[in-house]
Amino acid sequence: MTRAVNDFGSELKVLDELHRGDGAQPAVFETITVSKEAGVLFAEIASPPMNLLGPELVRDLVSVIQQAEADDSVRVLVFKSADPDYFIPHVDVTRIAEYRQFAAKLAGEPSLGLLFRYLSASHLITIAQIEGRVRGAGSEFVLACDMRFAARESAIFGQLEMAFGQTPGAGAIQHLTRLMGRSRALEVLSSAQDYDAELAERYGWINRALPAAALDGFVTSLAQRIAAFPAAGLSKLKERVNAIALAPVEEFRRDSALFVELGGQPETRIRMEAAMKRGFQTREAELDLNRMLGELVEQ
């Protein structure tokens, strides 16, 4: 497990390296380590202690996406995590206003949902290689990627928002309803329960669950195969598929606004405080977040 914690000043140096297209050399942002190889940019999220989606990580995701889009030699962007237990557990609920400002840099509006939709509409092919927990906006980030492959032993999926009386604000409603149909989406979204990789595959949440030992090899090989194909075809393909299956910006905007609106309910604040008292946003307590969410006291 490599962890790259670095000062922000190193970003400019990194971007230079990316532009040189020097594949061998790893580059580091504060919360993401990137490396490029044969048309594939690998972005490894490493934001200890648990990869919470806060301002720094949103800022670095924006930078990585911008750089990859600007680099003609990059066709495929792979996201993975340096932490085997947490890919992205969810947003940092104490810093919502801050990370939304960073999202606006690419999305034009302070909304994670619109940032993630920007990623889905990108000409790049994006792949999430998932080990550990993706809940809430973590799940929504990987749903915004074009494909998702997950480690059978360790990946855990959940939309936790309803335990706080909220609906997901960054795309889960749009993606999950289309991927798994009305009934499974209502189950997943209303129950705030954890789903393992095998069930997530059966429900269509991910493309496939694979043995952890085979995951990295599988994704790398797939990414390199795709990256060897002509860029114009890949870009046109995404346009055509998105025209059918990617929800309009306006729907993402409404889900984003509803998330904020419901966040203002007294019940949400009461439940959030109860969760914080039980260790929400700590590495240890979130290992069994599923149980905690089912036990938050009724208002």
Next chain:
Amino acid sequence: MTRAVNDFGSELKVLDELHRGDGAQPAVFETITVSKEAGVLFAEIASPPMNLLGPELVRDLVSVIQQAEADDSVRVLVFKSADPDYFIPHVDVTRIAEYRQFAAKLAGEPSLGLLFRYLSASHLITIAQIEGRVRGAGSEFVLACDMRFAARESAIFGQLEMAFGQTPGAGAIQHLTRLMGRSRALEVLSSAQDYDAELAERYGWINRALPAAALDGFVTSLAQRIAAFPAAGLSKLKERVNAIALAPVEEFRRDSALFVELGGQPETRIRMEAAMKRGFQTREAELDLNRMLGELVEQ
């Protein structure tokens, strides 16, 4: 297997009990026994000899839905069957005009399809816990519920209408095409064949197939978890998911009209008579209805 057969006069008493919100006390309609526990209303269908969907059951379903919607303490409505072999086998074909009148009470129009769509649009989260046979409008009723969990050993699914030259009139075309895609929906709808729970799960007809012994515990636990979450969030969630995946009223109305129209064909009457001679609408003969439907004489 509890069966509650009761005179209709008891209904008013039951409604009173529901309004008192007294969870411990079971309540009975003529064809449905209801009990409430911690925000969940359990409605057990018990209409011997085989839970045919006739006027009494439609009337009681309407009452249960109305009461549950009017009771602020109810967030989740679970439907199950007191008969392990039949959940709802299909409509009572000898009493179509009658049950349609009862459907109009909630739907505004004499159409089962519109009644079922009303249920899908309700702010309540609805779960079907399925043992035994759901065919025809029985399948359409559970498809109108938000989620479906079925006993692996006993649940059987079928849209039998095409064996009589009809298309399903109460939502199966709308739901199955969206849940399982064009090809599997055409298979299911054109073949009038039986599907077991395992295959129904693979096709997306149900959320999941579970061992019969685990089914009740699983559904109760899921329902109670959801019922502990704030009502406003659940209601908004359904609105947003339905906006994507619930077909418009007009499409249900057209399917309903087409069902009636095709029911007037001479072939349909000939096939229905042939089926009645072979025991259609009797408990014993419908245990292997799949075979009977494949053998009705060509007109």
Next chain:
Amino acid sequence: MTRAVNDFGSELKVLDELHRGDGAQPAVFETITVSKEAGVLFAEIASPPMNLLGPELVRDLVSVIQQAEADDSVRVLVFKSADPDYFIPHVDVTRIAEYRQFAAKLAGEPSLGLLFRYLSASHLITIAQIEGRVRGAGSEFVLACDMRFAARESAIFGQLEMAFGQTPGAGAIQHLTRLMGRSRALEVLSSAQDYDAELAERYGWINRALPAAALDGFVTSLAQRIAAFPAAGLSKLKERVNAIALAPVEEFRRDSALFVELGGQPETRIRMEAAMKRGFQTREAELDLNRMLGELVEQ
């Protein structure tokens, strides 16, 4: 393995036989052998050496569809292959202009995609019984059928176009995105990889994978069951399901045009030449086409 290679003059005789409704008698086109039994027309593709989709096969497919549609006694049309290794591998890339002219006979425009959409919109119920390889337009042909059942041991699926920098032009984008969702469709369409029958089933590419030994019996029995049901109901069913799940003609037309447009890229020509040198369009080399497509030299 029966192979019927015949001169074109025999077609008129065949059509006469079809109209006589004489089930026992097999009929032969140059590239397709047809037989009729109890409302089902079985069309076996036999165009050695490998069932490439060229002008003769497109011409004969058009004839078979026209005849089946004109014959009131036919309700179900089953396509299978006389070659256990190849169902339809893809189009004959050396004769594109020619086969497109034959497609225009039914589609009104020189486009395979519009011919295939015509088949999907037909009042006939169509079933593909798949052994061997279906790649490119071969996959698109079976996707245009209402249902697809495949031999677990031998069926192989792939959309190979992206290896040449093209997007599929005959319906794969429209069908696969709707059947398997955005993420799996992007995987399949961008990777140009082979998928076996089991994975194709999990992804919704086919209805079901079956043991090869059981496939013929299963499909024949299903086809005969459906063919015993009244024609008016089957026809109305297709109308209603297609209204939900069959993409508009205009989308097929755009994909068709994009395929031609991207085919004009220098990269496409370079890659096609590289493939031809390695045995593309030969029986032996295409047994492991998956590997070849991953190794075509970058332009």
